[in-house]
Amino acid sequence: MRVISSLAALASFFFGFGYYTMLAKAWVTATGRPEAELKAGGMAKPMIITIICQLLVAFFLAGILGHLGAKMVTVEGGLITGFFVWLGFSVTTIAMNYAWQRAKLGLYLIDGGHWLGVLLLQGAVLGAMGV
Numbered sequence: 001m002r003v004i005s006s007l008a009a010l011a012s013f014f015f016g017f018g019y020y021t022m023l024a025k026a027w028v029t030a031t032g033r034p035e036a037e038l039k040a041g042g043m044a045k046p047m048i049i050t051i052i053c054q055l056l057v058a059f060f061l062a063g064i065l066g067h068l069g070a071k072m073v074t075v076e077g078g079l080i081t082g083f084f085v086w087l088g089f090s091v092t093t094i095a096m097n098y099a100w101q102r103a104k105l106g107l108y109l110i111d112g113g114h115w116l117g118v119l120l121l122q123g124a125v126l127g128a129m130g131v
Contacts, residue, residue, distance in 0.1 A: 002059070008125040009058040012118040013051060019114050030106035058122050061085060062131040065123065078127025082119035090115040 020027060028035050065073060065081050072081065091112045098108045 004126060004129045004131060005058040005062045006055065007129065008062070008122040009051070009054040011125050012058070012121050013054050015117055015121050016050070016054075016114055019117060023110055026106065027110050030104045030110055032104060032107075054118070057118065058126070061119065061122050062126050065126055066131040073127055073130055075124050075127045078123030078125070079120055080123070081127075082121075082123025083116075085123075086116050086119040090119065 028038060031038065061082065064085065065078060068077065068081065071077070094108060094112055094115065097103075098111075
């Protein structure tokens with residue numbers, strides 16, 4: 001399960017890289033912070049945290065998918081599970097946090113879309129390869 005979870009995490013990490021590269025200007029604008037300020041802290045710490053978190057998300061998504069039973073360990077089952085995890089946990093948590101932070105709607109939409117893509121991709125990989 002760890003190897004498959006790692007592959008799912010790796011796939012979603014590269015998805016996120018492409019996603020945020022494509023939406024970089026919109027994301028910077030949506031943060032409401034100057035680009036220089038965002039770059040000042042460096043990239044190493046956020047990248048390490050992202051990799052660790054992607055691994056954890058994939059591992060626990062695999063656990064949820066596995067607990068649903070062998071009939072759900074398919075691409076379709078992985079997509080459905082990823083979608084419901086996104087809807088029930090990710091996008092709602094982001095909404096609460098961003099509401100209190102008074103973040104812009106654009107940031108919520110960009111980050112929420114990223115997590116939808118991550119969980120759908122991880123669910124599909126886990127469902128296709130088995131947990």
